[in-house]
Amino acid sequence: MKMRLRTNKFNENLKYPEDFVNKIICGDCLELIKSIPDNSIDVVMTDPPYGLNKNGVRNDSDLSLFYNIMPECDRILKDDSFFITFFSTKFLPQLFKNNKFNYFWQIVLYCPEGMVNSPIGYTNSLIENSLGLKLKKNI
Numbered sequence: 001m002k003m004r005l006r007t008n009k010f011n012e013n014l015k016y017p018e019d020f021v022n023k024i025i026c027g028d029c030l031e032l033i034k035s036i037p038d039n040s041i042d043v044v045m046t047d048p049p050y051g052l053n054k055n056g057v058r059n060d061s062d063l064s065l066f067y068n069i070m071p072e073c074d075r076i077l078k079d080d081s082f083f084i085t086f087f088s089t090k091f092l093p094q095l096f097k098n099n100k101f102n103y104f105w106q107i108v109l110y111c112p113e114g115m116v117n118s119p120i121g122y123t124n125s126l127i128e129n130s131l132g133l134k135l136k137k138n139i
Contacts, residue, residue: 030069036076044073047086063091070099 025032048066073083083101095101 030065033069033072033076038075039078041076041081042078043082043084044077045084063094067094070101074100 046066048063077083085095087095
């Protein structure tokens with residue numbers, strides 16, 4: 001049995017949050033997030049650029065888009081919700097600057113086969129950090 005992935009292009013007729021339950025919405029997240037109501041999301045998970053600019057990967061050195069979207073994530077997340085990100089630990093101080101997120105946990109992913117097809121050239125093992133940040137607006 002083949003599983004079919006359903007995606008929806010964002011359009012103005014879709015309303016939050018009921019129309020988006022169990023659906024994947026394709027769109028520009030910087031625009032789409034503006035239409036999400038306040039305090040309506042339980043979890044945001046993101047994998048932004050790492051800021052390493054390794055082997056000339058385009059847009060990897062500029063993290064300003066990621067930092068600029070964090071206030072929107074704060075706005076849409078419910079109280080006591082989670083913001084999970086795959087992020088370079090090199091930039092942790094900047095990540096925690098001027099936001100309401102509290103460090104909650106860290107997961108380290110170890111992939112012994114690495115990422116052979118990765119544009120930044122990992123061919124050996126890959127170790128990647130995932131940070132769990134808990135949002136507590138009432139603190």
